[in-house]
Amino acid sequence: AMKILSFIIALLLSHPFIFNNARRLVAGEQENTKEFVKENLLRYETKTVLDIGAGTGEFVEAVPKSNKYLGVDLSKRFIFFARKRIRRKKVEFTTQDIRDKKFYRKRKFDAVLFISMLHHLSDEELEELLPIIRKVTRKVVIIADIIPNPQGILRKLMVKLDQGKFVRSKEQKIRILKRHFKVVESKIIPSRLAVQLGIVCEV
8 A cells, every 4th residue: 555655646746846735735845944055055155056956946045146056857847847937047957967977077066955865865876976966066065854763653654655765864874975075064954744854064
C-alpha cells in the first residue's frame, strides 16, 4: 500500500503546479528556511548565487535583489514554470546538469544553494557532485535537508512519503560534507509538517 501511495504521489508531484501547492501544504511558505538562507547570503556579502535543484524557484525570495541569481534544474517542466512565475531583474532559470564541464569550467558563484537535495542523492552521487559544487563556489554553500526522525507522527509520515530515498541523520550529512567543505554552522529548521537541518559550509 505504501509503495502504491508513493507511486501516486511521485506521479502527482511531477507536475510543478501540484508540487508547489503540495509543498505549501506540508511546509507552509518555508519562512524559517528562507530566513536562514537570506541571513547567510547577507552575512557573506554575496553578489552571485547558484541555486542547484531550483525547481519552481521558491528560494528566489530569499535572495537579496542586488544579487544575480541562476536557478538550475534537470526538469524542463519545472524550469518553464519558474520562468513564467518569477519575472525579476538579475534572475535567470535554465535546464542544466551541473556535472557538464561546459557549465562549470569557467563559472564561479559567491554562494551555492543546495536546498532539499541531499536526501535525493546516494553517497556515490554526492561524491561526484560535491567536488563540482566546491569548484564553482567562492564563499559559501547553504544547505537545508530533511531529517529522518522528527518529533510527531505526521512529521514522521511525511518523511516516509518523501520521494528521496537517502534521508540521513545530522551526523551522516555533516560527515559527508566535511570531506569537501568546512562546516561552520548547523541548526534545526521547523516548517509546519517538515523539519530540516540547515547547514552552512565554507570552501
